[in-house]
Amino acid sequence: MTPAREAFALPLTFLTVVLIGAIRLTTPVAIVPPTLFSLVLGSILMTVFIQSGTLDPSRLVGGDRSAWANTNGLLALVALFLANAQVISRLTPDSGFPALVVGALFLVTLLQLAAAALDRVRCLRVWGVTLLSAFVLKFIVVATLAGPADRPMARALQALVEGLTFGNFSQPVERAAAGYLTFAMLAVYLMGLVLLPCLQHSALSQTKAVLLPPDS
């Protein structure tokens, strides 16, 4: 990995995710830090990334690297952690029953990812699908059910959902641009994940695997 990627591309990409994910296009506009629950999930996600080889922390921080290289690596790791938490926080509905459901969905998915011990490609694929599913849930399904209804059928459906959730379904109204902004944030985040220094299997270990007898 080049020093420029480590010093600029990685931390700035993830900090941009943190910034975009913090913007809530409500009235008035708010800059919201990640929730405590998303910080917990973000730390589990860091473990999943390391376990799957998506992230090799020894290529960012280590005793064989210079002080400046370790500083850059540490900043990149902190930025990644904050971006993880911010992405989860942004894709989780703000309150009520939907927040509980999506929060549980994230927790279960991360625990499954940790237990499955997938490789880098599969891990990124599953995580990408999870994020897109959460995006659809929050910005299409929940936004439609909790937003203003202009037709009698829509109002009836909203009343039904509110009744089923004991009035815990309504969400703060955001401008339509919020969905596009979040989609852009997801694109930047996934691009950042691809840029992460992944675990490199050495040629020696592959050779050893070939030379082992079939019955051992």
Place this chain on the structure above:
Amino acid sequence: MSETVVRATGAAVTIAYAALIAWLAASQPQSIAEVTGGLAATVGAYEVDAVSFGEGRQMFLRDEFEAARSAWSRADPAGRDPRTQFYVAYSYYRQGWGRLSHDDALYAAGLDTLNRAVAAAPGGRIVVSDPELQLHTADELGAELRAGQRREWSDLNPMRVFGSRK
């Protein structure tokens, strides 16, 4: 460029960017003008447009409060100048003052503006020595605004109609 220079520059830019995000979260700006004004104030480069401020003051003295606030919003677009914001809060007070009752919404807006002005003032203290004003400090103005919002038995005192606007 040597690797050390690249890495040191990257670390500095990253820390500055992170500090900017933390500042945005702490100050909650509502417009680009507030962002740029706040950043300029952080480095001591923020200046109020004296001409617009003077125009606003003249309108304020003629009881044209909304026009005055419009002029002051040009003078202090980021809402970072304690003196200008003190005048804005004062305009809400004078506009909301009534002989029989006060306008709670305007008083609340005044108090909100005054709190932001106090937060931006060095040491949290604002003193304005304008002979046209009767309240010269943020403490006095804040007390008037808070008293106007309270519901008390003294509100029913008929002598209240002889009170005067400050």
